[in-house]
Amino acid sequence: MKLNLIPGESVGPFRVGNTLSSSIHMIEKYSEFLGECNIIYSQNNPLLTPTILELPKLGIKLHFCSYSQRIQVIEVSFSKITIVYSKWILSSPTSPPTFDHILRVIGASYPGHLMSKNKYYLHHYYGLSFSFPISKNDQLLLKQNNLDISQVFPDKTKLISKTLYIYYGDNFHQITPPKLALSSLYYQPTKVIPTKGIFFENEQKCVLFTHSIQDILVELGPPDKVYYKSFTKESIDELYNPIVQVEEFESLEKEKDTEKEKEKEKEKEQEKEKEKEKKKEKEKEKEKEKETKKEKETKKKKEKEKGKKKEKKNKQSQKTKKYFEYKETQPQFPSDYVWNYFQRGFDIIFNGSTHAIKKFILHTNFPNSIDFNIYQRCNFRIETFNNKTNKACKLDPFMNFDTITKVFGEPTRSLLHNSKSFSEFEKTYFYGFIGTNIIFEIFSKIRYIASVTIFDPTLLKRTDNNNLNKDQNKKTNKTEIFLKNKNQDIDKNSKSNNNSMDFNQINNKKNKKITIDDISDDSGSDSDSDSDSDSNDDDKII
Incomplete structure (x- = not known):
């Protein structure tokens, strides 16, 4: 297979700056020619090392930036493909490029440098670097005498390059992907205000909780896909929300x-x-059979008429059955539905009955997640307040869960998101925080964010009102119990005072509805009765 080389830009169909998802889709589309693809990433900390797509059939490795998920470096092995540079064959599997051949095809360049750790010499051009393996003795000569590679190897045909690195810029040690076009929607900074909605800074557009479907279509256009939820599965906000x-x-x-x-x-x-x-x-x-022919004819006519009526009834009954069967298949109340924006990296979930926005789901697209390569990474910045310091702070998709707990405090009880079909991927847990409308999906091992769910803040107010109503109901129940106990005490006192109260008066008092004012009056009357009895005793003594 022949691939054209453009320094600092591309090799064949692989271009510096391409996204991870677009590269995987291209490899899947042309899998007959490109072969299998292996994804290499760090399971302990995927942000420290780049994500690599390896194509063993071609001997090509695509190194992606761990943050922006765009191609930084294209590593090419000369042993499996032929590379053409401006109509000249630079290398082939049978004849790898020598140092002399590279100088003749590409031209002269500044002296390279030695990489002692990997034991090879790098020869640089703009956007290109060739690696040459060197023995230990030759390494010592280059270090001690500060010699050039041409002085150590006068015969340049013996120096054979094994790998080629293609990147953007002229500095091999500080490689960054090229800047995105202003019209590009990929990895654009998105500001998230949990109480309001999402704001796209480059486009100067926004999606708020108060927006209707028509507003969203005007702002973002139609979704990539629409999904209707089933009622048997409970969503994460329903599990945390006591309203449902x-x-x-x-x-x-x-x-x-x-x-x-x-x-x-x-x-x-x-x-x-x-x-x-x-x-x-x-x-x-x-x-x-016993009857005559005339009677049979008359009866047949009547039976035909009855049969027609029965057929009509049967048709009507069949229609009603079909209607009820169709009604059973339809949901008894409208289902919620999801608008997927894969290129933007987020979802919008609508209420099926009111068609209002219930929540947003933002995806980070880590390689060990269940939704890997379905969504592109959403470059969100959540603007919140630190619960401890009451200062403004921002949360991004690269924060660890420990830093999130420092902002919001201790989380609520976690919920495991796991399934048998997703056993190959890393388990995730859902965490919520009291007083916030944000739910984080966290990986169990690396403790980074898999997704962020932001639900309608009015649900928090409803839950607070429900809690207040519960407290008020508890207080009313306590007052009712107190009043019942007080009524029983009054009845006992009334029975003991036979001289001062008749049987009819006691019954009237039992049937009477007693309030707190009545209780205070009764207590005062009891004290007066006691004082009267004492005065009577004093009269007897006198």
């Missing part, structure tokens, strides 16, 4: 089961009725 009650879903399922049982019973009854009708028809046929 699972009992409602269970009651709906029970109602469905009861309706199905009723329909089965109706079908059995209809079958029994059909059997009875068949028996009656047989009896009628026997009677018809």
